[in-house]
Amino acid sequence: MTEDIVCHKCQEAITKRMITALGKTWHPEHFLCRHCDEQIVDATFNIQSGEPVCNKCFVERYTYTCAGCKKPILERTICAMGESWHEACFCCGGACKKPLANQSFYERDGKAYCKQDYEDLFAARCAKCEKPITDSAVIAMNVKWHRDCFRCNKCENPITSQTFTIDGDKPVCPACNC
Numbered sequence: 001m002t003e004d005i006v007c008h009k010c011q012e013a014i015t016k017r018m019i020t021a022l023g024k025t026w027h028p029e030h031f032l033c034r035h036c037d038e039q040i041v042d043a044t045f046n047i048q049s050g051e052p053v054c055n056k057c058f059v060e061r062y063t064y065t066c067a068g069c070k071k072p073i074l075e076r077t078i079c080a081m082g083e084s085w086h087e088a089c090f091c092c093g094g095a096c097k098k099p100l101a102n103q104s105f106y107e108r109d110g111k112a113y114c115k116q117d118y119e120d121l122f123a124a125r126c127a128k129c130e131k132p133i134t135d136s137a138v139i140a141m142n143v144k145w146h147r148d149c150f151r152c153n154k155c156e157n158p159i160t161s162q163t164f165t166i167d168g169d170k171p172v173c174p175a176c177n178c
Contacts, residue, residue: 022050033057081107092117141166152176 004013009030019031031040033054046058053062063072067081068089078085078101087101093108094117106118113121123132127141128149137144151158153170165177 021045021052022047035061080105081110081112094118094121140164140171141169 005018005025006012007014007018007027007030008024009026009032012027014025014027017028019026019028021031028041029039031052032038033040034048034051035053035057038054040052040054042055044055046053046055046062048058048062059072059074063074064077064084065071066073066086066089067083068085068091071086073084073086076087078087078090080090080100088099090100090112092098092100092105092114093111094113096114096117098114100112100114103114105112105114106122107113108118108122119132119134123134124137124144125131126133126137126146126149127143128145128151131146133144133146136147138147138150139145140150148158150171152164152173152175153167154172154176157173157175159171159173161174163174165172165174167177
């Protein structure tokens with residue numbers, strides 16, 4: 001005597017078509033989504049707590065929405081700045097638009113930036129060379145300077161003393177001021 005194959009849902013014998021999934025068997029009409037009770041007819045389905053879930057319910061209940069493109073995230077999720085992102089959507093908000101997954105970034109006004117674009121856009125600028133200041137600065141004459149750029153306007157030597165004079169909006173070292 002052969003043992004009958006029993007449907008996981010109705011516990012009755014399956015004599016014709018059947019679905020085998022998750023280590024269980026079902027009549028096709030009893031293979032239902034655990035949330036909406038609709039029959040799952042797609043070849044692919046999702047699993048939550050050991051039960052089948054249709055694709056629609058899975059997207060609605062178990063996926064995050066990408067902060068960049070506003071679409072559901074069905075693959076690797078990047079969590080940054082309190083949001084979830086597709087890997088391809090989490091990119092620099094500056095000119096380069098480079099992907100920022102797996103690297104450090106800077107945040108400003110809800111946007112992520114690579115180091116270069118952040119410095120180009122937001123770092124203080126040197127009063128002499130106008131390039132971004134990314135380390136310590138000399139603050140003199142109400143502006144910021146790279147240490148190496150804060151030089152005497154006459155002899156071009158770095159001004160390292162606390163005192164200097166101003167000649168035509170340019171710094172002059174104590175030796176040249178005499």
